[in-house]
Amino acid sequence: KDPRSFEMLLLDLKRISIQSRGGIAYKAISGIELALLDIKAKALNISVVELFGGPTRENIRLYWSHCGTYRARNYELCNTPPLESLKDIYNLGKEVIEKGYTALKTNIIIPGKPAQTWGGGFAGPIGSTDGVIPKDILTHLDNQIGTFRDAVGEDIDINLDLNFHVKPESAKRIADVVEKYNLMWLEIDMYQPDALRELKDSINIPICSGENLLFMQEYLPYFQARSADIFMIDVPWMGFSQGKKVGDLAETFQFNVAPHNYYSHLSSFISASLCAVLPNIKIMEIDVDQVSWKDDLVTNVPEITDGYMKTPSGIGWGTDLNEDALKEHLWDK
Known part of the structure; x- marks a missing residue:
C-alpha cells in the first residue's frame, strides 16, 4: 500500500x-x-510541521524533567554527581539555572548513600499498594522542594510529579505541604475524572494530568469535568494526528496542553512538532541527565538555547535515527 x-x-x-x-x-x-x-x-520535501499547517511558534519553552530523579537512580550511568544530601539537591538547582532552563520537574527523592525515589504506583514490595504517603516522606519532600526553591529563586518554575503513587487524600496532604513553594503544577495520574476534580477543588496548586490517556474519547470526560488545569499529551504513545486532535479539543475547552516527552531526541523533534502546530502549548518536557551516547543515536540533535528548543524545520521530523549507532547499544535484556 x-x-x-x-x-x-x-x-x-x-x-x-x-x-x-x-x-x-x-x-x-x-x-x-x-x-x-x-x-x-x-x-x-517539507517538514511534518508544514504538513500540518505550522509553525505557530518559533521556539518552545522546556522544563528539565526528572530533575534529580535519574541521579537518585542511575547517577553513574548518567555520569552525574550523586544525591547524597540536600546540598547536592541545592547544587542541582543551581545547575538548572547555569544551563539556562527556566523550569524543572522532580519526583519524590530521598538523598542518601544511595539516594532513593519514593512511590509504589508502578511497582513495589508488599505493603506499597495503598497510595498513602508516610509522614516521614512528607518531611523529606518538604525539605527537597524547599531546597530546590532556595537554589533557583522565585523566577524558576518547579513542577512535582506524583504519577500514580498516591490516592487523592495523600495528594492533598502533599499539596498542603508544598503550596508555599509556588509550584507551576502538581502532576498526578488517575483514571477517575471526578476524583481528580475533587482534588483540584481542594488544593491551591494547578493540576496537570492525562499523560496515560490515548484517545479523544478518553480525554473528553476529563475536559467536561474540568478535572485538571493543564493536560499532558504523549505523541509517541497516541500518535501525532490523534495528539493534534486532542490538542484542538483541549483548545475548545480553553485548556493548555504540554507534551509528555521523556524519551530520545527523535521524540523531542516529534513532540516539538506538535507544539508548532497547536495554539495552546504551556511548556514541553525534556530530559537533560542522560547517557553520554544519546546524541549519537540521531543525525541532528535539538537546538536548545536558554531553555527553549527551536521549532523543527528540517525535512520530515527534522532528524533521523542513526542505525549504526543503535546497533552499538542494543538492550541485552
Missing part, C-alpha cells in the same frame, strides 16, 4: 485491533503512524 496515505492506513490498523483497543498494540500503531508521516513529509 502507498505509505503516503497515512490516514487510511491508520484507520485500517485501528479497525483490525479495535477489540483490543489501547495498550501496547495501540502504541505500536502510533509508532507506525509517526514513520508514515515522516515518509509523507519527505516525499513532499
